[in-house]
Structures are given as structure tokens and as C-alpha cells.
Amino acid sequence: MKKILISACILLAVTQITKAQKGFKPLFDGKTTTGWHTYNKTGVGSAWQVQDGALHLDLTTKGADGGGDLVTDKEYGNFHLKYDWKVAPKANSGLIFYVHEDQKYHATYSTGLEMQVIDNDGHPDGKFPKHRAGDLYDLVKSSSEPVKPVGEWNKAEIISKNGKLTLILNGVTVVQTTLWDENWKGIVAASKFATWKDWGIFKTGKIALQDHGDEVWYKNISIKEL
Template identity: 55%
Template sequence: KGWHTFNKTTIGSAWQVKDDALMLDASQKENWQTKGGGDIVSDEAYDNFHLKLEWKVATNGNSGIILFIKEDPKYKYAWETGPEMQVLDNAGHPDAKIIKHRAGDLYDLISCSKETVKPAGEWNQVEIISKDGLIEFYLNGEKVVSTTFWNDDWKKLIAGSKFKSMPDFGKFPKGHIGLQDHGDNVWFRNIKIRKL
């Protein structure tokens, strides 16, 4: 309740509620994602908000929390418009060797100021605050990213990233919040979104 698959009205069967957590059962693969999975997004769109949640991933797991998503049939994936806080098993996933691709990073744009992630299978606490363009990421109680979206510096960051070929990436100051299906088991719980 409160979520649907990106660009659809319902949610896929691979997303399940188990032990008070929203879990992606990625046992059945479909390319790099999950059969019956796909990214899920909040029913509501947000601009100024305070998001709190906890996540854990399987060994070698990869997922993400995607922000300011625009739904439109012309976009195949949520990350074509939405910047992402990376969710990752830093110890096991090869992406962790890339600065800006580790847990807590603003994916491919800004790396964490410090590494505060817990190992695979352990719960991590996240807070994301968006207030008038200032975006702050907290991972396990520590502020790890603080930056301003939608100004000239933001445009330069995107121009130097893998998203430079996506004309609408990071462009929308109001959008849906998404949880990513990257083909790995991931759990989310205690998800609370408050408008500011």
C-alpha cells in the first residue's frame, strides 16, 4: 500500500511483505532485474520531505533509494530522471571499488564523506532530507552527503557523470521516491516519509 511499480498501477509479486519488512525476492531473474519485480515508487510525489527507513541487502547485493522520479512512458527506468542514494554490500559487490558507487553515495555524483555502512544482512538506518534544494543523506546516524540540487553546480555534476546522456536526469524538483530492483534480495522497513 502506498507503492506501485514504476509506470504501472500495481506492484509486482516479487515485492513481498515478510516479518514487517518490504522485501524483494530476487530468486527469479529477468535480465539484470527480477521477474515480477521492477523499481517501485511512492504513490505520492514529494518536493520538501524527510524520509526515514532501514535497509539491508543480501551478500554482494545492490539496490538504491531513488528521488524525484518522473513517471512517463518515455522513461524505461526510474533512474533516467531520479538521483539515487546507493544501497550496496560494500564488502562483496564489485561496484564498491568505484568511488561514488558505494553505500550511502549519491550514486555516480558525490561520494560519502565517511563509510558508515554495516555488513550485508545487517540493518542500516537512512535519513534523507530535502529542503528547498538542499539535500542531505544520513547513514547510520552520520551525515554522509550534503549538496544542493538544481543549481549550476548540480548541472556540472551531472555533465561529468554517466547520466550526462539523459536529458531529464535530476531535473524535477518534485517527484516520486523509489526503491530499486537491481536483481538482488533487499529488505526495507520502518519507511516514513514526512512532508516539510
């Protein structure tokens, strides 16, 4: 009887995990950079290495082709994104979304919103409000800071549906806001993006992993279109 109960519990746990992941598709297969390319280019910069099931911005392999921000080949509108990240000491990066890829824009952040990825206390940018891990970069401050110590993996989620945006860090909802309404226009007007033409206006776009010149890792990247 005890063995039957244990087996039943294991089956239930597996079923719950399967249901929780239903509808999610991997954006990174853990082995290759298939489905990604450097922004405004066709290939992937040499600094982005697949190591131990993670995409690693490895500065020791940064050749003449550099690194650059990685973007998905596909665009997304309403979505639920999950990913794990960790940074080296004093590092800065970000997960940027609603990125419009066009040669007239020089970077992913020219158009896209960012969930901050950073060593809060080691990188100088962490001293600024709304520039810390989990923040909607320069726009909305996290309600709390459930970030793990530097070098440990963090689990992040971004849910965007019909303008309702939720950011989750390590199971804690840290940002909730509404995009593109009058209140949002006020938030943008009070940010560094106030005068940036075409910033944050696109309701579909690519997802990007930022090369900020520092060592960072991403893995378990999956998305569910809503």
C-alpha cells in the first residue's frame, strides 16, 4: 500500500508539472543558438556560447564579430515568458521585449522594454532607482527585491496580455502595470525614454538577451502565446 501511495504521489506531481508547462514552447533548446540571431545581423556573435545547457555571454571568446544582443527570429504579442538568469559579480544585462528589428534602430533598447538583470550592489547602475534586478527598467520600481545572491540562478517571468504587464522574480510578483494607456504615457514621460522616437510603441516584437559587456547566463527560456 505504501509503495502504491508513493507511486500515486509521484504520478500526481508529474501530472501537475506537465499541466503547468502545457502550451509553453522552448525558445532555447539548451544545445544550440537555433531560433536566435544578433540584432540586425544574420548570425550569432562569438561571445554567445552554449555551455552546460545555458546561453553564456563569455567575454573570453569575444572575437571580431563581438557579441551583441541576441533576438528571437520570431515576434510575439501577448505572451507568458519564463527564463532563468544569473550574473557574474559587477555585471549588468537585461531581458528586452517588444523589440522592433530594423536597420534604422541601432539597438534592441531603441524600441523595447526591459526587465533588469544586474548585480544590484556590484554594478554602478544598481545605485539608480528603477535600475535594479526585476525592475521594469527606468519605468517601474519592483515592489520588493527577491533576487538571489550573485552567481545563483534566478527564475523570472514576464506576462503581457492586452496591455496588462506583470513581472515575476523568483515566484514573487514585483511589477504590475498597464501599457499604452494615459497613465503609461505619464510613466514614459518621466523616464529617460521621454524623447526617444518610437520607443515602447510596438505591441508585437522580438525578445532579446542583452550584451551589456558583462558576463551573464540565461537558460530554461520558454514562451506561451496568449
